[in-house]
Amino acid sequence: xxxxxxxxxxxxxxxxxxxxxxxxxxxxxxADQFDFSRATISHNLxxxxxxxxxxxxxxxxxxxxSINTTVLNEISKWIVELIDNKNENKKLS
Amino acid sequence: xxxxxxxxxxxxxxxxxxxxxxxxxxxxxxADQFDFSRATISHNLxxxxxxxxxxxxxxxxxxxxSINTTVLNEISKWIVELIDNKNENKKLS
DNA sequence: TCTATATTTAGACAAATATCTAAATATGTT
DNA sequence: AACATATTTAGATATTTGTCTAAATATAGA
Numbered sequence: 233x234x235x236x237x238x239x240x241x242x243x244x245x246x247x248x249x250x251x252x253x254x255x256x257x258x259x260x261x262x263a264d265q266f267d268f269s270r271a272t273i274s275h276n277l278x279x280x281x282x283x284x285x286x287x288x289x290x291x292x293x294x295x296x297x298s299i300n301t302t303v304l305n306e307i308s309k310w311i312v313e314l315i316d317n318k319n320e321n322k323k324l325s
Numbered sequence: 326x327x328x329x330x331x332x333x334x335x336x337x338x339x340x341x342x343x344x345x346x347x348x349x350x351x352x353x354x355x356a357d358q359f360d361f362s363r364a365t366i367s368h369n370l371x372x373x374x375x376x377x378x379x380x381x382x383x384x385x386x387x388x389x390x391s392i393n394t395t396v397l398n399e400i401s402k403w404i405v406e407l408i409d410n411k412n413e414n415k416k417l418s
Numbered sequence: 419t420c421t422a423t424a425t426t427t428a429g430a431c432a433a434a435t436a437t438c439t440a441a442a443t444a445t446g447t448t
Numbered sequence: 449a450a451c452a453t454a455t456t457t458a459g460a461t462a463t464t465t466g467t468c469t470a471a472a473t474a475t476a477g478a
Binding site: 242243298313314 | 330335342348401410
């Protein structure tokens, strides 16, 4: 979970995920949405990929990024367990 | 969301939340579960509090920490939207 | 009031992070 | 082959972060 929360701990990378939830995009298309250098966006994409939050497919010169929901489901589960368990214990007291 | 993800981006702080989901605990009880100094745990508790992930009640000399689920619900919602929106768009293609 | 316990605050420091520019790699086009 | 486009890699740097020790604050009890 470490690398996932590390990857999520950045506004730019979270915004990239918000873009990718709408549609798959190339690195360039993604970079166009930001004022950072392409190298910076590329680096952020690498961190997302390393955390398994996105996956890639090569299409000619382009590299197409898309959201990978598997790890997001795990994180969601962890958070919901925090919430639910807390609520359970509240009932008892 | 920035300070929330920042607070969640640390194994120690996530473990503190895992402890607190079971029951409310004093700063000392929490610190006893770790090998770090009390000052370090206190600092981590401050970050959790600043992110509104925990709330406190003073009980004599003790300060009792408990999970605050409000922000967790927001985070959960954001993540589930990433997952759901992605799945919606997959159907279309 | 003095002492013990609980917790936080202050200041320091090494490690990690986000960004940049410049260079390298890969693919497509003429 | 030469050139253009897409993307990543390398190296540098300023900032942020997690931890520590020592000191300060707050409350309880004798």
